[in-house]
Amino acid sequence: MTKSEFNQIQVILGKKRPDKPHKNTFPFTGLMKCGECGKVVTAEHKYKKQKNGNKHHYIYYHCTAKNKSICSQSVVNQKEISKQMIDIVNSIKVPRDFVKWALEVIKKQNNAEVQTRISIIESQRKAYDKCSTKIDTLIEMRINGELLEEEFSNKKKDIQEEKERLNKIINNVDSKADKWMGEVEDVFNFSEMISTKFENSDDLTKKKIIRNICSNLYLKDKKVSIQLKKPFEELQVVSKFIRNESIVVRTAGNSLDKRKTALSYGQFPTMLRESDSNRRPIG
Numbered sequence: 001m002t003k004s005e006f007n008q009i010q011v012i013l014g015k016k017r018p019d020k021p022h023k024n025t026f027p028f029t030g031l032m033k034c035g036e037c038g039k040v041v042t043a044e045h046k047y048k049k050q051k052n053g054n055k056h057h058y059i060y061y062h063c064t065a066k067n068k069s070i071c072s073q074s075v076v077n078q079k080e081i082s083k084q085m086i087d088i089v090n091s092i093k094v095p096r097d098f099v100k101w102a103l104e105v106i107k108k109q110n111n112a113e114v115q116t117r118i119s120i121i122e123s124q125r126k127a128y129d130k131c132s133t134k135i136d137t138l139i140e141m142r143i144n145g146e147l148l149e150e151e152f153s154n155k156k157k158d159i160q161e162e163k164e165r166l167n168k169i170i171n172n173v174d175s176k177a178d179k180w181m182g183e184v185e186d187v188f189n190f191s192e193m194i195s196t197k198f199e200n201s202d203d204l205t206k207k208k209i210i211r212n213i214c215s216n217l218y219l220k221d222k223k224v225s226i227q228l229k230k231p232f233e234e235l236q237v238v239s240k241f242i243r244n245e246s247i248v249v250r251t252a253g254n255s256l257d258k259r260k261t262a263l264s265y266g267q268f269p270t271m272l273r274e275s276d277s278n279r280r281p282i283g
């Protein structure tokens with residue numbers, strides 16, 4: 001997930017204000033390309049009058065190719081696209097009890113990591129303190145005339161650089177892990193609330209949600225095809241998995257199956273974590 005994608009999630013969760021208002025009134029324009037010719041898919045309003053005088057309003061999506069010799073795709077009603085988009089969004093939804101459970105597992109894992117972090121910080125701090133002692137010794141040596149001014153300042157400079165380096169490591173270990181935890185929680189909360197949010201949100205938010213979770217959107221023969229972005233790809237795997245597994249748990253009702261499910265659930269946080277190695281805390 002990039003920084004801007006993460007910011008978008010924050011906006012959708014209501015933690016951040018959106019960048020700027022947009023005038024585009026269609027929820028799914030600017031997102032899809034035609035699966036036949038690769039041109040942009042656009043939309044327009046259509047008004048139809050029935051024989052009995054009733055007026056109907058439709059929104060049609062279509063490829064922007066100029067004529068049928070380039071592209072044979074026909075128009076698609078927004079309702080059809082909307083249905084498919086809802087399915088896509090629902091496919092990454094994970095149930096609330098799983099979210100709770102997974103966050104607990106991650107917190108436990110994080111506690112174990114805290115221990116590792118503490119020992120990293122301790123050893124770095126010892127090294128840091130040693131640097132301070134070395135500087136004291138240097139000063140003493142300089143006072144006693146055992147070191148020339150140039151030697152003294154060169155050595156002091158080296159030690160101070162080392163001190164700064166250690167200080168950076170100490171600060172990084174702490175903040176990285178906490179930040180990572182927050183992001184995981186946000187992704188989970190996002191996936192848990194996403195389908196309700198999607199169906200009840202305005203066109204612009206719908207577009208933002210789709211843009212955040214999908215890439216490579218194509219429309220062909222009235223079918224939307226997409227690629228899920230990370231980490232939603234993994235969430236979809238988990239979501240599918242839970243839906244199948246929970247049936248087993250419900251019907252079998254024996255502790256062995258429950259344990260098996262729990263074990264499989266347990267692999268998920270690791271999966272999510274491995275999907276973005278950049279964000280792993282040191283250690």
Ligand SMILES: [Zn+2]
Nearest residue numbers: 034037063071
């Ligand atoms: Zn086309």
